[in-house]
Amino acid sequence: MSLVTEEQRAKAEIYQGDSLCQEKCQFLLKEVGLPNGLLPLKDIIECGYIEETGFVWLKQKKKIEHTFKKIGKLVSYATEITAYVENLRIRKLTGVKAKELFIWITLTDISADGEGGGKSSAGKVTFHSSTGFYRTFPAAAFVIEVEDEEKKKEEVKEKVENEVKKA
Numbered sequence: 167m168s169l170v171t172e173e174q175r176a177k178a179e180i181y182q183g184d185s186l187c188q189e190k191c192q193f194l195l196k197e198v199g200l201p202n203g204l205l206p207l208k209d210i211i212e213c214g215y216i217e218e219t220g221f222v223w224l225k226q227k228k229k230i231e232h233t234f235k236k237i238g239k240l241v242s243y244a245t246e247i248t249a250y251v252e253n254l255r256i257r258k259l260t261g262v263k264a265k266e267l268f269i270w271i272t273l274t275d276i277s278a279d280g281e282g283g284g285k286s287s288a289g290k291v292t293f294h295s296s297t298g299f300y301r302t303f304p305a306a307a308f309v310i311e312v313e314d315e316e317k318k319k320e321e322v323k324e325k326v327e328n329e330v331k332k333a
Contacts, residue, residue, distance in 0.1 A: 169248045169260060170214065170223045178214040178221075187213040191224065199254045200278055201291065201308035206232045207243055223248045236307035240265040254278045264293065264301075271295045278305060 181190050187210035192202050194215065209227040216222075224247045231242050244261035251257075256276040263270040274296045281289030292302040 169246055174216060174221060174223075175214065177218070178216045180212065180214040182212050184208075184210045187211075187224065190215070194222065194251060198251050198256075199280060200256065200276070201305050203234075203308040203310040204256075204276065204291075205243070205247070206230075206310070207247075220250045220252050221248070222251055234307055237303050239303075242270065254280050266299075266301075271297070271299060 181187050188207075190213055191205055191207070191210070195202050195204060205224065207224060207226050208230055210224055211227060212223075212225045214223050226243070226245055226247075229242065229244050231240060233240050242263045242265070244263075247259070247261035249256045249259040254277060257274075259274050259276065262273045264273055265271075272295055273293050275294035276291060277294075278291050279289045289305050290302050291305045291308060292300055294300045
């Protein structure tokens with residue numbers, strides 16, 4: 167059973183395919199000032215966004231578990247994730263659980279403190295559960311260094327071009 171109604175689908179911008187959905191997810195997180203690695207999903211089938219309400223959904227082929235190495239936390243992402251996004255915040259989140267001690271805790275809210283002048287890697291990110299339990303971590307723990315990878319690719323490309331010119 168899908169958490170997204172036909173009425174919501176009718177109002178939404180809908181995208182399909184992993185690469186396009188990954189791109190849209192990264193863009194949306196950046197737009198609202200959150201770290202780009204908060205949703206490390208794989209094999210995304212579909213994503214949708216209703217701009218007027220901030221409602222967003224992501225569907226992936228199968229449930230995944232991801233360990234955020236910088237903080238040593240295991241997080242589970244269901245096949246369907248829904249939320250409402252706004253500046254520096256994700257609310258009414260469904261489909262995401264974090265392991266604390268020996269139990270899985272459903273996350274319902276994620277917020278950033280906004281420190282660092284809109285730079286998503288600065289400051290802190292707080293995760294809330296429906297039971298009132300919350301944890302705060304450095305935002306840098308949830309950042310994927312995309313820029314560094316792009317710079318490395320450019321450097322390699324330049325080296326190859328220079329060597330070709332020399333030959």
